[in-house]
Amino acid sequence: MPKRMPSSLRVLYAAGPGNVIGTYQHWSQQKDDPSQVSVTYSGQFFEVCRELKAHAYVMSSHQDAKKVQDGAFTLEHRPIPFQNASGLLYHAGQIWYGLRLALTAMRFRADVAVVADGTTHWFMLSLLPHLGVQVIPSLHCVLWRKFMPMRQAEKLALRWGRRLFRQDCRAVLAISDDIAEQVAQLTQQQHRTISIFTPVYRREQFAGLAAPTEGRSPFRVLFAGRIEPEKGVFDLLEIAKQTRARSQEVVFDLCGDGSALETLKQAAADAGLADSFFCHGHCNQEQMRQRYEASHAVIVPTRTDFVEGFNKVVVEGVLASRPVVTSAACPALAAVREAVVEVPPNDITAYAEALVNLSGDRRFYQHKQQACLKLQDRFYDPKRGWAARLKNLLLTCKSQGYSANALQAEYRET
8 A cells, every 4th residue: 555645744843931822822712912012923833833734732931831732732831940040050951951852852753843042952953853853943042142252151052053053954044134144153154044034013013003292301212121131221220310410301111020120110219210210010012002102212222241132122113113222232223223223232321322312303313213114014024924934944844755753653554
């Protein structure tokens, strides 16, 4: 009897730290996850699997350990051990997680594993091709900090991971040119195909958003992100002090949670800025819309000691038609440079000056705002997004046959 090919692609997706079970519950009701402004990657993944009639095992390192089975989808929150440790304990946790991922892929009989950065050390994924699993790394953060030297352990892990990008993966998904350039540098230009994607938004998310108030007094500046020192939140407090010292009426609105939230609130009160420096905590889609409407500009003061991702807040500022102030420490800069006031990384005075210029120079502000309008359409185009790039790669995998694991299983069943 002739052997038939497997009818369904089996895909394992290691999605990072997000609440994939919560996103799935919204997606299964044909809704976007309201906790995010952009279309989530896990939501896009579910849609791709539906279109391809694929079976999927979706893993997340979310701290709320849980497992759900629903039809063709298995979803699991599997925390990474020792994630917040340092030294050997941290690396042991990464290696252990990578081994468990490989075991899960084997038991699931995965044909393809799509693995987001932060899941395990890259070199651990070179195990998967030996198990008959094709690998697609999904890179949302730079491989190393652009403006700081790497630690010895980081160098070693990346050196061992070079093989993955050179020969062991099917292709690489990357969210920015900065990331693609680092992959090329790591592999001496001998890497697999890199497919660059953009974050995707629903047009209705920003449709009808009220224009910034003409008076611009006070001038409201929005920060959205985790409240952590490396995200520049304490620099933001110093920027607020400098604008106050220049007698500028600037109000700062900070949206997000983090370990430094209460410390930052107290520091703002101690500095006498409680009337112009507001920490609002986590904000959902509707709350973020209100914050964008109230703002005149967006600021992203990420520091150079942070391994930054694309930082979608830069794009969201542009979609809201609010000029953005940031530095080259943020990879998103290259995609929307015309709408951004670029300052040197970590330069508090330069950030303050940029806000003063936007506040006081109407023509300069309008020039940046017009640039926002010209850049918006590309981020509403799903053809540029992660799902479109991933779907093309999975179709290629499917057209060229499945893994040894899937074929062997099919033969056993025939």
